Every structure is written in C-alpha cells, then in structure tokens.
Amino acid sequence: MSAVEQLASEPLLRVTDLSRWYGSIVGCRDVSFEMHPGEVLGIVGESGSGKTTLLKCLSGHLEPTSGQVEFDTRRHGMSDIYGLSEPDRRRMQREDWGFVHQNPRDGLRMRVSGGANVAEPLMNLGRRHYGEMRSATIAWLERVELDTSRIDDKPRNFSGGMQQRIQVARNLIHGPKLVFMDEPTGGLDVSVQARLLDLMRELVRDLGLAVIIVTHDMAVARLMADRLLVMRRGQVVETGLTDQVLDDPQHAYTQLLVSSVLQI
Amino acid sequence: MSEPSKPLIIVEDLAKTFTLHNAGGTVIPVFEHLFLEASPGECVVLSGESGVGKSTLMRSLFGNYVPSTGSVRVLHKGAYVDITGASPQVILEIRRRTLGYVSQFLRVIPRIPTLRLVMEPLLENGVSTEEAEARARALLSDLRLPERLWTLPPSTFSGGEQQRVNIARSFIRRYPVLLLDEPTASLDAENRAIVVQLIRDALSEGAAMIGIFHDEDVRDAVATRLFPVLAYKAAA
Structure with missing residues (x-):
C-alpha cells in the first residue's frame, strides 16, 4: 500500500453483499462498495436496472433482503443502519443525510413557504431560535441563488428549476455528511440543468460532501460523479473512475450504454 | 525539486x-x-x-x-x-x-463564464477566490483572449479561442x-x-x-x- 493510499480516509459508507428481492424478482443483488468523505458516486444504468431499488436500500427506505449498509453516524459511529432502532435510524437520516428527489413535490412541502421548507430541517433538529433560523435560511437561499425577497412564497409559485434549488438548500442547511440524489435534474429543461449542475458541483466541492447520485443521463454522470457504478439487471457490472468507464468501458453492457448516447 | x-x-x-x-x-x-x-x-x-x-x-x-x-x-x-x-x-x-492534461477539445459544463472555468483548477487546490481571479485574468491577457469574452461561456467561441481557454485551464497552475x-x-x-x-x-x-x-x-x-x-x- 502506497503512502497515498494510507492517507485516504476511513470509509463513510460500506455496503456489503447487498441484495433486495421482490418475491422471486431481483431488485438488486450482491452489491458491495465503499465510499469516502467528499466522494461523488454515480449510479448509472437503464430503467429497471435496479438503480432506484439500490438507492432506496442505501438511504434507509427499503430494508435489503440480505447484506449490510454501514454508515459512519455522528452519534453511534460505524453502524449497520438497519441494525439501528427505527427512531435512531430516522434521527440519523435527519442529522447526517440529505435526499434530493427528482420531483420537487416529493421533497418539498408544497403547503408551506419556500423559506419554511429550507428552515424545517433545523427545526427538526431541535433549533428554536427564530432569528437564527431565518438568517440561516436567507443565507442558504442566497447560496442557491434564489431571490430572498421571495422567502415567503409557496413552492408552487417557483419554476421547476427554482423548486429544485429550494430542495437543494433544504437538504444541505443542516450540514449533512452524505446526500442522496435521485435524478436531480431529470425533470428540468437542459438550459436550467446546466446551471443547477454547476451549482451542485460547487456546493459539493466547498462543503466536502459525499454524494450518491442516481442518473440515467451519461452527461450528468460525467459532470457530477468522481466514479461510477454501472448496473444491469440488478447487478453492478462495472465500476471505476467516471471518465474511464465512459471513455474506455470494459463490459459489453457499458459499451452498449455509452455508444447509445446521441452525439450533438 | x-x-x-x-x-x-x-x-x-x-x-x-x-x-x-x-x-x-x-x-x-x-x-x-x-x-x-x-x-x-x-x-x-x-x-x-x-x-x-x-x-x-x-x-x-x-x-x-x-x-x-x-x-x-x-x-x-x-x-x-x-x-x-x-x-x-x-x-x-x-x-x-x-498530472495535467491539455486536450484538443474543451470539455466543460455549459453556460459557465470563461473566467470561472480558468479559475476552477486553482479553487480545487484551495487557492482563494481573489488570487484565483487575479491569476486567471493575467493568464487570459497573456493568451490575448479579448477581455469582453471573459464573462461569457466559451461554447460560442471560435476553435482557437476555445483552445486558448483550454490552455489557460491547464497552465494556470504548475x-x-x-x-x-x-x-x-x-x-x-x-x-x-x-x-x-x-x-x-x-x-x-x-x-x-x-x-x-x-x-x-x-x-x-x-x-x-x-x-x-x-x-x-x-x-x-
């Protein structure tokens, strides 16, 4: 092991032989990998390849049929997340994680203001000082480049791209260690996509965040991810540095996937 | 060394x-x-x-x-x-x-201004925004890229202009x-x-x-x- 390898930090997330079956149908199987702080991992593959099942298992929303998901939690250290009690796991999800959904409606509360959406994670963590929460909210709205004079507007009065920015702010305000993103730019016009991707990349770099991003869009994968897991029929068929996987894919399926992307 | x-x-x-x-x-x-x-x-x-x-x-x-x-x-x-x-x-x-790499083609996120793109390798290495901007400006001037282009994303630039942005990104640090x-x-x-x-x-x-x-x-x-x-x- 070289000096460089030794400098690498302890893993933040360790996934071991994870499988999830739906009866006799496989969701994902035999998935193992580790993630370190500050890494951005992309999970790519076609619809039905098992990306979403894997993401649900990793993010504590779907218990695997077998295998482990261990995470370096703030309160309990490295723990099997499905070994934690339900309240402990929920608290860990609130404190240590964020989850950006493809559809802002799944990640935002549409009946309360954009500002309240951003502030809510702080309240969930027991903060009660209104002035502090408001200033943190304003700072985050600025950080995601939203007009702070619209802090009291409801999410539905914002465009899709702006709703997604609110969701990003809501999922970062509490200082998570790991953020899951499920096709975060999937519902947006390409013109809005590029700017949001750049914003997310900048935040990830500045905050040293670890991110797991699921996407079927190879361009998004190239821009966001440090490395990729390529999934097919529930299994990981190839992993590696993002540009390596996309420019010199080794597995037949990845070669097909990459060569199927339309060039413009 | x-x-x-x-x-x-x-x-x-x-x-x-x-x-x-x-x-x-x-x-x-x-x-x-x-x-x-x-x-x-x-x-x-x-x-x-x-x-x-x-x-x-x-x-x-x-x-x-x-x-x-x-x-x-x-x-x-x-x-x-x-x-x-x-x-x-x-x-x-x-x-x-x-290990740096200068390719023939500029491959960057669309819609990001040129100056930001050139600053990026410095920011990634922990250089302050002010210093990164000053060094990026100096290098783009050396490469004679017209200043009116610096605030624009390079997608509409000519091949030669894009290539100079690319070179700037690679020579901005050693x-x-x-x-x-x-x-x-x-x-x-x-x-x-x-x-x-x-x-x-x-x-x-x-x-x-x-x-x-x-x-x-x-x-x-x-x-x-x-x-x-x-x-x-x-x-x-």
Whole structure:
C-alpha cells in the first residue's frame, strides 16, 4: 500500500453483499462498495436496472433482503443502519443525510413557504431560535441563488428549476455528511440543468460532501460523479473512475450504454 | 525539486488492446511492451502517423483508458504511484495536484463564464477566490483572449479561442507532469508562439511533458526528444 493510499480516509459508507428481492424478482443483488468523505458516486444504468431499488436500500427506505449498509453516524459511529432502532435510524437520516428527489413535490412541502421548507430541517433538529433560523435560511437561499425577497412564497409559485434549488438548500442547511440524489435534474429543461449542475458541483466541492447520485443521463454522470457504478439487471457490472468507464468501458453492457448516447 | 534527475513519470511494459464486445468481440491491439520516461525539463514528443496510437497512449497515461498490462508510475508527493492500479480517489488526487492534461477539445459544463472555468483548477487546490481571479485574468491577457469574452461561456467561441481557454485551464497552475494532446492545433502563428513560450517556461521550471504536436515548428521548438510510438506496435 502506497503512502497515498494510507492517507485516504476511513470509509463513510460500506455496503456489503447487498441484495433486495421482490418475491422471486431481483431488485438488486450482491452489491458491495465503499465510499469516502467528499466522494461523488454515480449510479448509472437503464430503467429497471435496479438503480432506484439500490438507492432506496442505501438511504434507509427499503430494508435489503440480505447484506449490510454501514454508515459512519455522528452519534453511534460505524453502524449497520438497519441494525439501528427505527427512531435512531430516522434521527440519523435527519442529522447526517440529505435526499434530493427528482420531483420537487416529493421533497418539498408544497403547503408551506419556500423559506419554511429550507428552515424545517433545523427545526427538526431541535433549533428554536427564530432569528437564527431565518438568517440561516436567507443565507442558504442566497447560496442557491434564489431571490430572498421571495422567502415567503409557496413552492408552487417557483419554476421547476427554482423548486429544485429550494430542495437543494433544504437538504444541505443542516450540514449533512452524505446526500442522496435521485435524478436531480431529470425533470428540468437542459438550459436550467446546466446551471443547477454547476451549482451542485460547487456546493459539493466547498462543503466536502459525499454524494450518491442516481442518473440515467451519461452527461450528468460525467459532470457530477468522481466514479461510477454501472448496473444491469440488478447487478453492478462495472465500476471505476467516471471518465474511464465512459471513455474506455470494459463490459459489453457499458459499451452498449455509452455508444447509445446521441452525439450533438 | 530536490532530485532533479529523477523521472517524474515512468511507463513500463505498457500494452493497450481494445475489445469491442458489441462488434463480435473484435480485438484491436494498439501497442505493447512500451517503455517511456520523462524527467524534469524534458518534453518527449510522440511521433508517428495518425492511427498509430499516440492519443491512446496519452489517454492511458492519464488513467482515462485502462491499459491491458504494464504500469504508469507518477511521482506524486515524493512517492511513485502506479495510476493503472490506483483507486479513482487516488487518480483524481494525482490529477488535481500532479498530472495535467491539455486536450484538443474543451470539455466543460455549459453556460459557465470563461473566467470561472480558468479559475476552477486553482479553487480545487484551495487557492482563494481573489488570487484565483487575479491569476486567471493575467493568464487570459497573456493568451490575448479579448477581455469582453471573459464573462461569457466559451461554447460560442471560435476553435482557437476555445483552445486558448483550454490552455489557460491547464497552465494556470504548475503541474509537475503535463500531457499535451495537440494543444496548438487550431491556433494561428502568433498564438502558437505564446503557447510555445508557456511550455518552455514550465519546462525550465522543472515540469516533465509528454506531447503530441503535428505542427513541426512547434514540435521543433519544444521537443527535447522524439518517441516513435510505431516501434511498439502490437501485432494484430
């Protein structure tokens, strides 16, 4: 092991032989990998390849049929997340994680203001000082480049791209260690996509965040991810540095996937 | 650099073969048994006709392509690290600090202003925004890119303008090892001369370079030796 390898930090997330079956149908199987702080991992593959099942298992929303998901939690250290009690796991999800959904409606509360959406994670963590929460909210709205004079507007009065920015702010305000993103730019016009991707990349770099991003869009994968897991029929068929996987894919399926992307 | 004679990059017994699984398993051998080194101040220029495998070699050195066998060791923070066996995390760290790559094409996120793109490698290395901006401005001026373009994303720029943005991104900081894949391809004579000067300055400061230059004037101006890739052609 070289000096460089030794400098690498302890893993933040360790996934071991994870499988999830739906009866006799496989969701994902035999998935193992580790993630370190500050890494951005992309999970790519076609619809039905098992990306979403894997993401649900990793993010504590779907218990695997077998295998482990261990995470370096703030309160309990490295723990099997499905070994934690339900309240402990929920608290860990609130404190240590964020989850950006493809559809802002799944990640935002549409009946309360954009500002309240951003502030809510702080309240969930027991903060009660209104002035502090408001200033943190304003700072985050600025950080995601939203007009702070619209802090009291409801999410539905914002465009899709702006709703997604609110969701990003809501999922970062509490200082998570790991953020899951499920096709975060999937519902947006390409013109809005590029700017949001750049914003997310900048935040990830500045905050040293670890991110797991699921996407079927190879361009998004190239821009966001440090490395990729390529999934097919529930299994990981190839992993590696993002540009390596996309420019010199080794597995037949990845070669097909990459060569199927339309060039413009 | 304490030991200036030590090679900064050592390539040993490298081979690269492509296997096209969706084309009946066609195997395309490119090169094999390839040995190459570059030391501080050296600019090794890959020679040979198109299709001989120069770009494939460059991409293999950068960890972009996966070599079939052999090693590519880069002197990174005082120790040699074989990037062919390194984790993605380590390769990215080496690319951030030690190993730069200038391609013919600018590949960046759309809609980001030029100045920001040039500042990015510095920001990634922890340089303050103010200093990064000052250095980016200075370099873009040196490269004679009109100031009115700096606030614009480069997607609408001419080929030569895009290439200068690309060069600025790679020369904004000093990489100990720099890989140059036709960095002057779409530049006019005057701009080529500016880039030649940038390359020479970096070499005199101790960088090691491996490059592809089709333009003979540029090649003659920067090469310390030629490396014929054809000599390592793999048998088909």
